Amino acid sequence: MTSCIRIDGRCVFTIVSPESDLAGRVNIIQTSLNDIKDNYLKQSDAQLDFNTPKENNERVVDVCINANSSQPCDDDNPSKQRLLTITQGIANFYGMTPESTANLIISRVEEKLLQAKQQRQSDYLIRQGIISVILLIAIPILGYLLRRWSRASYKAKQNLKSANDPIKSPFSTYLNQRKSWNIQDIKHRLLQISQVIIWPGGPLIILGLFPQTRTIQLIIITAIRLPLRVVLVAIGTYCIIRLIYSLINNLSSKIVRSQFVLSPRANKRLQLRINTISQVSKSVVAILLILIGFLFSLSAIGVNTAPFLAGAGIIGLALSFSSQSFIKDALNGFLIIFEDQYAVGDVISLNQVSGLVENINLRITQIRDAEGSLITIPNSEVRIVANLSSQWSRADINIPLSYDTNLEQALTVITYTATKMSQDNQWQQLILDEPQILGVEKFSDRGIIIRVWIRTEPLKQWEVSREFRRRLQIALTNAGIPLTPPQQLWLSKGMNGMVRDRKVAKDREIKKDSHN
Incomplete structure (x- = not known):
């Protein structure tokens, strides 16, 4: 495991240690470096001196703060402080020998200590104070601008949403509007997120301008680091989903525009199919990206996803049998x-x-x-x-006529009515071909059944059937041809025989009663 050793909240060098010993070792080294820094900053004429002797076959780093630069940094120097021991793990981490690693750490510590002293000078603090005032003035101004831009973006998104009507707009226009809506939604969400970030983010930046408050900044960042990673992954996942939605709409729009050479019916059918496929594609993309975002979130907070994926594979195999x-x-x-x-x-x-x-x-x-x-x-x-609505539909109409109807006259009236309706400006767009008068379909208790087929636009067969029946009833009534209810025919011979049999049975009952 690794961890940083810091001066004024900034990482100076990294140490490596087993997880069980890491916290204790970091605490010891960090405390020692803080003491060295405090002693160095207290003395205006202090000089830094370093020594890297070997103890127990391991290189160590000692630091001395001398007012007299001629005094060596050894055991006789009262200001000597032990900083750390260069273990083989630390050397391997830097890819150097222990001696080279010790020299690298010494150069970094010296640089950061000198920088810490410079940043506590009055001219530096005044300059950082001016930057802080500018930031304090800029934060509310930028927040106000972001709020206005967010409102404008929301209004633009609402306008696009109200215009997203596939019935009133051409399908390609509808898809382009959906693409624009997805992009506008990303802009709106990013502006909202910027408003949320700028108010706490501004003061957090100001804390990092001064060496005395950088530790507070570090504590806050450490506290919100894991939740912030999850939020950033969620925002990235959402934006990617919206971008892919926009790409799907753009691709669908190009396909629709490239197929305009087809007939209106074929175009409409193609639009329905593309609409369905695009909806399914968006659902699949959203599910996959949410799962990937979830895995990235686990990885971002330090969870090892390899066992999770292995377990998920075993669970998926088990679920595949049960589902x-x-x-x-x-x-x-x-x-x-x-x-x-x-x-x-x-x-x-x-x-x-x-x-x-x-x-x-x-x-x-x-x-x-x-x-x-x-x-x-x-x-x-x-x-x-x-x-019932693929490419075209058919109105299938059965017309019952009485058995004593003049069929030639009736067929003439039916043909004339159907032809006239197909040529009507109101109905000719719904009727695709000339109506087919098939003739006598069958004989039934309703009489003679005449069958008519009318080919229509998809889903318009019921509307056309109702209008044709209305017109035909008026035409047949004017021609004196009635539409018949169910009919039954009684044969007179059967009726006489039935009456006679009933009379004989009644006489027998009367005679039987008289004998009793």
Whole structure:
């Protein structure tokens, strides 16, 4: 283990010792160096002298403070003080022989002691005092400016957030706005952090300007060092996540712009897919970076992460057996997104559930059904999916007519109504092709069933169906062709036979009663 020996809070040299002996040895050497410093500073004409004799086959460093420079630094010198013993561990740390290490430490101690005396001169203290006053004036001014910049950044972020509407804005514009929002959010957070740092940080800097108060600065820094490291790792992780979010949005925007040669339907489908993939990518990136940031935080506070990683590997292996369903969910979720089986905004039917896809990630799919219930389905349960909004949809309409209806007239009215609706300015953008009048589909208790197919934009089949039925009912009524309810036909022969059988049965009951 290693530790620094300091003068006025500044590290002079490093010692190496076993962990069990380190604290005691540091205390002895630091106390000895403090005594040497105090004696040296008390005497204005003091001269430093050093000696490096050998004792018990180890090099030692002695320091003498002499008023008379001709007096040697030996056992007869009353000012001699033992500073430290150069162990082989200290020499190995510096990569030198014990003699060279002793000379290096002597040069550093002499330099720092001379510097300590110079920094206690009046001209130096006056200069540092002027710097302190400037800092005390600059801190509130800078704090005020940072507060104003932070407010302006927050307003800019809110404006970008209100403009982030994928329905009202083109998708590429929406992605660019999201990218700008992420960058603006980083700026805003950094400005907030700067406001928090500047008020305690300014006085902490002032404490370091004077040799008499540097020890207080060191104590404060030592106390907040570990929490500060964790906070810095957290801030760095957050900024990296936001930057990667911005890069994902930028890449997605470029992909969308490069595909504008596609049809509007294909572009819309591509936008849905990119939106889903980008959301999943952001989730995966956030989880990975948070885990990495957690490991860095442990390392920053001095925790050995190697055993932690080994233990995490064993735990992960155990969990992989107990969480096979989760792994299946993740693999199937990736395939659903990669193969574009469905995306956020699609209407699908799976596992006897139908509704709008509101959320999809590697583990689950969430569907909002017609009653407003949010249904969550594990991705491993997704096997057969009916996508009702992929590329295009179809309005499938069955029209019941009476058996005595003039079919040619009815088909003419239906064809005319469908064609006229497909040419209407309000509906022609929703209807993709000419309506198909398939003709007689079947005979049923409702009468003759005429089937009509109308190809529409995704999710517009129900809206088109309702409007077509409204128009067709009016057209058929004007043509005198009724839409029939369920019908039943009774045969007269069967009816007469049934009445006759009932009459015979009744006569038999009357005769039986008379005999009784």
